[in-house]
Amino acid sequence: GESVGLHLPTLSVQEGDNSIINCAYSNSASDYFIWYKQESGKGPQFIIDIRSNMDKRQGQRVTVLLNKTVKHLSLQIAATQPGDSAVYFCAENSGGSNYKLTFGKGTLLTVNP
Amino acid sequence: NAGVTQTPKFQVLKTGQSMTLQCAQDMNHNSMYWYRQDPGMGLRLIYYSASEGTTDKGEVPNGYNVSRLNKREFSLRLESAAPSQTSVYFCASGSTGGRSPLHFGNGTRLTVT
Secondary structure (H helix, E strand, C coil): CCCECCECCEEEEECCCCEEEEEECCCCCCCEEEEEEECCCCCCEEEEEEECCCCEEECCCEEEEEECCCCEEEEEECCCCHHHCEEEEEEEECCCCCCCEEECCCEEEEEEC | CCCEEEECCEEEECCCCCEEEEEEECCCCCEEEEEEEECCCEEEEEEEECCCCCCEECCCCCCEEEEECCCCEEEEEECCCCHHHCEEEEEEEECCHHHCCCEECCCEEEEEC
């Protein structure tokens, strides 16, 4: 989703539903992407990553999909739980320097019991 | 393993005061990073160190200096704090630069009055 001013895009789901969080990236040369979860008062926590030579990668209850044609990344969380409530960020390595990750502004996921 | 440890957790400074934020990692990572996080802006890279003995500017380096003291420690210094530097500061480390997950500390919450 797109960030507007100081307000994060939000997604509200019911416990047990599947969640899909979207991210548009800017650089067609980016070759590495990561999803992070950030709970209130804590640092970002790594969830899953994917390289540009892949379209899909699965982890435990999470799947990342990469569509390079439209420069779009998504994170799917299966059977969402209240503990999944957090802000989710995507990040990309934009090429050039090997050491820089550029972060999106985040999406707030709220899971209702 | 403690992972990435940041000190202090909270700090209040007056305009013009100086301070150093400390960061240490115990994962034997080569690269270390300092980010700041502001509402609506996501995480922005201040400085990074690709390996012991090297440092480079990120997206928002003005008003900051860094020191890579050894492989474990990477400090961030504010020489003359300004209200615009009120933010949450995160240190991170990674094993193979920008194409592997970064591991973050839990942040330093800095207020400059």
